[in-house]
Amino acid sequence: MIRTRGPVFRPGEAGYDAERDGFQQAGRHRPDLVVAAAGADDVRAAVEYAAARDLPVAVQATGHGLAVTAEGGVLVATRAMADVRVDPGARTAWVAAGARWQRVIEEAARHGLAPLSGSSPHVGAVGYTLGGGLGLLARRYGYAADHVRAFEIVTADARVRRLVPGDELFGALLGGGGNFGVVTGMEIALVPVTRLYGGGLYFPASAEAVAAWRDWTRAVPDELTSAIGLIPFPDVPAVPEPLRGRHVLHVRVAFSGDAAAGERLVAPLRAAGPLLRDTLRELPYTESASISDDPPFAHAYAGTGVLLDDLDPAAAFEAADPEAEPPCIVQVRHLGGALAAPSPTLVGHRRARYALHVVTPLDGRDPAAVRAAHRSLAGTLKGSGTFLNFQYGPATAEQVRAAYEPDVYAELARLKAVHDPGNLFRFNHNIPPAG
Ligand SMILES: Cc1cc2nc3c(=O)[nH]c(=O)nc-3n(C[C@H](O)[C@H](O)[C@H](O)COP(=O)(O)OP(=O)(O)OC[C@H]3O[C@@H](n4cnc5c(N)ncnc54)[C@H](O)[C@@H]3O)c2cc1C
Incomplete structure (x- = not known):
């Protein structure tokens, strides 16, 4: 028996599937009970219920970061707690x-x-x-x-x-x-911050264009954060004409200084190659989603990534080969600056220079096969670690461990043994209790 303000659902009941649905369509957790929490008291009741029965607890807000596709346990759905x-x-x-x-x-x-x-x-x-x-x-x-x-x-x-x-x-x-x-x-x-100078520069994809971006990142100030995506755009009317059917390097820029300074900073990059499209402009932060232009609709995808001490443009371009099976969209974020500053958090590998991740829209492909191909690809990229937010699907134990320096991982495992010795919270990118 569980008493909550929000509704609870069991398999087969109306509302069960809708409540556990989410952005990532590549798989789904099938819990024994979904608690659609209306507040902290409901979450407390769900954890108490699970702990009394030794059922693992999973959490889902939007379903962008699906970490578990297992059966059983209790899912705490938090989407109603949106204050x-x-x-x-x-x-x-x-x-x-x-x-x-x-x-x-x-x-x-x-x-x-x-x-x-x-x-x-x-x-x-x-x-x-x-x-x-x-x-x-x-x-x-x-x-x-x-x-x-x-x-x-x-x-x-x-x-x-x-x-x-x-x-x-x-x-x-x-x-x-x-x-x-x-x-x-x-x-x-x-x-x-209210305004940014930002948007996208789109070049024909090539290892040289990736190298031009990497070289440019070496001299930009910390007020400028940028990323790239190597994207095979489909030949469909929804894609703007200059990009349609082409393999493109999309450079995403967010600069929090003034627009004139932003123009000066990106001038060498603009000059680096033939531009297919240029959407850089001054924009309110409320329009910041237009910089990366991530897909807003739910779909099935898989992805993983590595943190790098340096970026090899030829290796990144090769990983993005649109003819490969599975084809990968390769994205690279420029790190450094304040990311490398000392911090009391246990976020791993703060001194990495780039975060590279690959994403494949599944379009009917087997998620397990795509994940295996991604792991093999990631292994060739000689990363210094992983970043779990860019793990789009369940992570292996090695991928979780690689997200932290060994001493940080050991400390997290020690704390886990103190605060969750029964590993109640194991339906996630799990760090099992030490010992
Ligand atoms: C299109 C897209 C763009 C992204 N962009 C970025 C980006 O720019 N930078 C970045 O760092 N990441 C980015 N991510 C990754 C994203 O931050 C992670 O996937 C994150 O886990 C999503 O959280 P969620 O609550 O939306 O997803 P959910 O799938 O609902 O939750 C993911 C996991 O987070 C944990 N969790 C969520 N809520 C709670 C809670 N209340 N208590 C305890 N645990 C909880 C659980 O382990 C859960 O399994 C992106 C992902 C996608 C799909």
Whole structure:
């Protein structure tokens, strides 16, 4: 028996499939019970129910980061907990577990502020931040995780706790993801950014064009964060004419200085090759989704990635061969700047220079086969580690371990043994308890 304000669903009941549905369509967790939590008390009741029966607990907000496709356990669905409250004086926001970045961006913009959101505003703010959170302004301000002021969380003992910097579990959550409990809300610092100079430059894809971007990133200031995508655009009317049917290098730029300085900074890159399309402009932060132009619709995909100390343009271009099976969209983000600054969080590999990840829209392909091909490809790229937010599907134990330096992983496993010795929270990118 479980008492909650929000509805609960069992397999076969109306509402069960809708509540566990999400953005990622490549597989789905099939829990014994879905708790559509209406608030922290419902989350507490769900964890208590699961703990009493030794059932694993999974959490889903938007389904962008599917980590488990297993059967059984309890799924806490947080999408109804979408509250966002901005305190303009303190420049902070309280963000409930199920809120998407879109809502935070809109609320913050009313007060001349912005959160450290990423390429897609449809992603859940809490899930993104627990994985570190690599945003559009990352080189200037660091990871989203660096700007968390407090968490409200339900731990394995079914207690609602408030955690602040200095508490043992606080830093562990910021890196260790959902391994330590169900976060019911977080308080984050906002930054005084209202406008960006940003958008995309589109070149014909080539190893030389990738090299031109890499060389350019070596001299840009921390106020400029950029990324690339090597994309085989389909030959369909929905794709703008200059890109249609072509293999393209899409350079995504977000500069938080003034537009004139932004123009000067990108001038050498603009001059680097024949441009197919140029959408760089001054834009309000509320339109920041247009920079990366990620697909907003639910679909099935798989992906993985590596962190790199340097980028080999030829290897990145080869990995993006549109004729390969499976074909991969290769994306690379430029790291460094504030991302490399010391921090009390346990986000791993802060000194990496680039994050490369590959994504394949499944279009009927077998997810397991595509994931195996991605792992083999990632192995050839000689990465220094992984970044779990760019793990689009369940991760292997090695992929989870590789997200942290060995001492950081050992510390997370030690904390797990203290705070969740029965591994109740194992339906995620799991760090099993030490020993
Ligand atoms: C199109 C797209 C763009 C993206 N862009 C970026 C980007 O720019 N930068 C970046 O860093 N990442 C990015 N990501 C990755 C994204 O941040 C992760 O997939 C993240 O886990 C998504 O969180 P969610 O809540 O939206 O997804 P969900 O699938 O709902 O949750 C993913 C996982 O997060 C954990 N989790 C979620 N909520 C809670 C909670 N309340 N308590 C405890 N654990 C919880 C759970 O382990 C859960 O399995 C992107 C993903 C996609 C698909």
